[in-house]
Amino acid sequence: MTKQSFLQGALILIVAGMITRFMGFINRIVVARLMGEEGVGLYMMALPTLFLVMTLTQFGLPVAISKRVAEADAQNDQQRIKKIVVVSLAITLTASIVFTAILILVAPLVASTLLTDERVMVPLIVISPIIPIAAMSAVLRGYFQGKQNMTPQSVAQVIEQIVRIICVAVFIQLLLPYGVEYAAAGAMFSVILGEFISLLYMVRKFKRKRTVKVRNNFFRVLSEGKQTAKDLFSISLPTLGSRMIGSFSNFLDPILVVQSLAIAGVTATVATKQYGELTGYAMPLLFLPTFITSSLSIALVPSIAEAEANKQISVIHNRIHQSIRISFASGAISTVVLTVFATEILTYMYGTDSASKFLLLMAPFFLFLYIQAPLQSALQALDLARPAMWNSLIGMGLKFIVMILFASNPSFGILGAAMAICVSVVIVTLLHLAVLKKNINYMIPLIDFVKMIILVGLTFWIGYSLKQFIPNLDGQIFIFGTLLIALLSIYILLLFILKFITKQEIQQIPLFRKK
Numbered sequence: 001m002t003k004q005s006f007l008q009g010a011l012i013l014i015v016a017g018m019i020t021r022f023m024g025f026i027n028r029i030v031v032a033r034l035m036g037e038e039g040v041g042l043y044m045m046a047l048p049t050l051f052l053v054m055t056l057t058q059f060g061l062p063v064a065i066s067k068r069v070a071e072a073d074a075q076n077d078q079q080r081i082k083k084i085v086v087v088s089l090a091i092t093l094t095a096s097i098v099f100t101a102i103l104i105l106v107a108p109l110v111a112s113t114l115l116t117d118e119r120v121m122v123p124l125i126v127i128s129p130i131i132p133i134a135a136m137s138a139v140l141r142g143y144f145q146g147k148q149n150m151t152p153q154s155v156a157q158v159i160e161q162i163v164r165i166i167c168v169a170v171f172i173q174l175l176l177p178y179g180v181e182y183a184a185a186g187a188m189f190s191v192i193l194g195e196f197i198s199l200l201y202m203v204r205k206f207k208r209k210r211t212v213k214v215r216n217n218f219f220r221v222l223s224e225g226k227q228t229a230k231d232l233f234s235i236s237l238p239t240l241g242s243r244m245i246g247s248f249s250n251f252l253d254p255i256l257v258v259q260s261l262a263i264a265g266v267t268a269t270v271a272t273k274q275y276g277e278l279t280g281y282a283m284p285l286l287f288l289p290t291f292i293t294s295s296l297s298i299a300l301v302p303s304i305a306e307a308e309a310n311k312q313i314s315v316i317h318n319r320i321h322q323s324i325r326i327s328f329a330s331g332a333i334s335t336v337v338l339t340v341f342a343t344e345i346l347t348y349m350y351g352t353d354s355a356s357k358f359l360l361l362m363a364p365f366f367l368f369l370y371i372q373a374p375l376q377s378a379l380q381a382l383d384l385a386r387p388a389m390w391n392s393l394i395g396m397g398l399k400f401i402v403m404i405l406f407a408s409n410p411s412f413g414i415l416g417a418a419m420a421i422c423v424s425v426v427i428v429t430l431l432h433l434a435v436l437k438k439n440i441n442y443m444i445p446l447i448d449f450v451k452m453i454i455l456v457g458l459t460f461w462i463g464y465s466l467k468q469f470i471p472n473l474d475g476q477i478f479i480f481g482t483l484l485i486a487l488l489s490i491y492i493l494l495l496f497i498l499k500f501i502t503k504q505e506i507q508q509i510p511l512f513r514k515k
Contacts, residue, residue: 006299006300006303006319007299009148009149009150009298009299010150010295010296010298010299010300011295012150012151012154013150013153013154013291013294013295013298013299014291014292014295014296015154016150016153016154016155016157016158016295017154017157017291017292017294017295018291018292019157019158019161020157020158020160020161020291021288021291023158023161023162023164023165024161024164024284025284025349026165027161027164027165027168028280028284028349029349029350030165030168030169030172031043031168031172031187032280032281032349032350032351033350033351034169034172034173034176034183035172035176035180035183035184035187036180037272037273037276037277037280037354038180038269038272038273038276039180039183039184039276040276040280040281041272041273041275041276041279041280042117042119042120042123042180042181042184042272042276043123043184043187043188043276043280044254044275044276044279044280045115045117045120045254045272045275046120046123046124046127046184046188047250048250048251048253048254049103049110049124049251050103050124050127050128050130050131051250051251052244052248052250052251053099053100053102053103053131054130054131054134054135055240055243055244055246056095056099056244057092057095057096057099057131057132057134057135058092058095058134058135058138058240059091059092059095059233059236059237059240060235060236060237060238060239060240060241060242060243061088061091061092061138061139061142061232061236062138062139062141062142062145063142063235063236063239063301063380064142064231064232064233064234064235064236064239065084065085065088065139065142065143065145065146065232066142066145066146066298066301066302067146067235067301067302067305067381068080068084068146068228068231068232068235069081069084069142069143069145069146069147070146070147070148070302070305070306072084072146073146073147073148080228081143081146082213082221083221083224083225083228084143084228084232085139085143086218086221086222086225087222087225087228087229087232088139088142088232089136089139090222090225091229091232092135092136092138092139093132093135093136095135096131096132096134096135097132099131100128100129100131100132103124103125103128103131104125104128107121107124107125107128108121110124111124114255115254115255115258117258117268117272119179119180119181119184120181121181122181122182122184122185123181123184123185123187123188125185126185126188126189126192127185127188127189127191127192129192130191130192130195133192133195133196133199134195136199136203137156137195137198137199137202140152140153140199140202140203140206141153141202143206144202144205144206145298145301145302146302148302150298150299152201152202152205152206153202155201156198156199156201156202157198159194159197159198159201160194160195160197160198161194162194163190163193163194163197163198164190164191164193164194167189167190167193167194168186168187168190171186171187171189171190172186172187174186235380235385238380238385238386238388238389239380239385241385241386241389242376242385242388242389242392245389245392245393245396246392246396248396249396249399249400249424252400253279253403253417254275254279256400256403256404256407256417257271257275257403257407257414257417258271258272258275260403260404260407260408260416260417261274261407261408261413261414263408264407264408264409264410264413265410266413266414271414274413274414275414275417277354277355277358277414278355278358278414278417278418281346281350281352281354281355281358282355282358282359282362282418283358285334285338285345285346285359286334286338286359286362286363286366286369287369288334289327289330289331289334289370290369290370290373292326292327292330293323293327293330293331293370293371293372293373293374294373296323296326296327296373296374296377297323297373297374297376297377298377300319300320300323300374300377300378300381301377301380301381302381303319303381304316304319304320304377304378304381304382305381307319308381308382313440316378316382316440316442317440317442319378320374320375320378320436320442321442321444321445321448323371323374323377323378324371324374324375324444324448325448325500325501326500326501327370327371327373327374328367328370328371328452328455328500329455329495329500329501330370331366331367331369331370331371332367332452332455332456332459332491333459333487333488333491334363334370335363335364335366335367335456336456336459336460336463336487336491337463337484337487338359338363339359339360339363339364339460340460340463340464340467341463341467341480341484342356342359342360342363343356344480345359346359348477348480357415358415358418361415361418361419361422362418362421362422365422365425365426366422366425367456368425368426368429368430369425369429371429372425372428372429372432375429375432375433375436376388376432378436379432379435379436382439382440384435384439387435388432388435391428391431391432391435392428394427394428394431395424395425395427395428395431396424398420398423398424398427399420399421399423399424400420401420402416402419402420402423403416403417403420406419406420407420451498451499451500454498455494455495455498455500458494459487459490459491459494462487462490462491463487466483466486466487467483470483
């Protein structure tokens with residue numbers, strides 16, 4: 001099996017993430033234009049509940065599988081790898097069956113009581129079969145990551161999005177005459193099909209390697225896997241704690257938002273529409289650069305764990321610093337573009353600029369989010385998952401407090417929810433940095449802070465100046481695209497001038513490596 005370096009593995013994931021994120025936006029555009037704000041709101045209200053159940057099902061195992069498989073692979077212990085895979089599959093499949101049944105049973109209560117819109121019940125029930133499919137996919141992803149081969153999961157991501165795009169328009173148009181809730185359910189069903197086809201691909205790649213034959217003596221290996229389960233849980237449970245906080249937060253977000261807006265005098269239908277604008281239109285754009293930060297985070301865990309085992313503190317610092325530089329570089333251009341061209345982007349994509357107020361408010365604060373994922377992975381790789389969990393808990397608590405105080409105030413309304421998200425993002429990132437400073441004496445150099453400010457400031461000024469040449473871009477998508485390409489070209493030049501990307505890092509990419 002092909003083994004990849006830190007940057008090679010990250011690059012493969014980044015390219016796949018770029019493709020799938022672009023295809024995902026095509027999918028969102030189709031969904032938004034066919035179902036409108038209300039349909040998107042129902043769709044987005046159902047997803048947090050699903051993500052919460054999926055997080056419970058997976059027990060934080062993907063990170064643990066990746067770390068333990070990497071350790072066993074270094075010792076060429078194939079029997080231990082088999083135990084890891086067998087035990088992980090048994091745990092996740094058992095949990096997924098239980099939680100799928102629970103989700104189906106409680107869906108009516110969640111929809112009518114907590115989310116205040118009984119129409120959410122249909123999408124919740126329809127999406128429930130994805131839970132066991134996603135559980136198996138998570139185990140295989142962890143296995144391939146541990147083998148430091150990021151190609152299978154990258155190809156699987158692309159396959160999933162292709163199937164989704166092909167199916168989503170068909171199912172929405174087929175079911176829309178029965179009601180917007182059934183159209184949302186159709187969109188959910190396309191997600192299931194995409195996940196299932198991608199799982200079949202990963203199973204095929206797994207079986208072709210012939211190194212781990214899971215079906216041979218499955219139950220005997222499982223009965224001998226008590227210590228393996230302990231080894232996995234020692235990593236997965238703290239990781240689960242952090243993810244549970246995030247998933248629980250996402251689960252409560254729509255509940256608190258609609259309840260707070262109700263206090264402010266907003267009707268349920270309007271609240272659903274506003275929540276759809278925030279989470280269905282603005283948030284996906286704000287999260288756009290995270291496919292890069294997530295890719296770096298996945299590749300970062302085994303790299304830092306290896307360096308820690310060899311007591312190479314300087315290598316750990318370098319890897320963290322490298323990840324922060326690249327993550328910030330990916331997020332800064334997104335922040336500037338979303339701030340300067342908020343109205344144009346939303347209009348071209350969704351046919352409405354109603355969510356522009358969210359982008360203008362939130363984009364600058366999301367610069368902190370773009371460096372948060374590598375910091376979280378660094379803490380997990382350094383056995384500091386527990387402090388990371390507490391940081392996430394503090395961030396969630398502050399978010400809820402701000403959300404209740406401001407979203408229930410008619411003067412702020414839905415903008416109060418956006419403000420709460422920003423507060424949480426900033427606080428958690430700063431707390432992660434504080435933990436790294438305390439434990440390994442890592443901190444971002446002052447010169448890099450200055451470079452970050454210069455990069456964002458110059459890029460914003462250049463973007464704003466370019467826009468002044470053609471202040472009215474309505475309907476002129478070709479000219480708009482040309483402006484973005486010009487801005488991106490200048491931005492890439494700034495990255496090299498300010499050394500956010502170095503010549504040595506470019507040369508590590510096979511395509512640019514000297515022969």
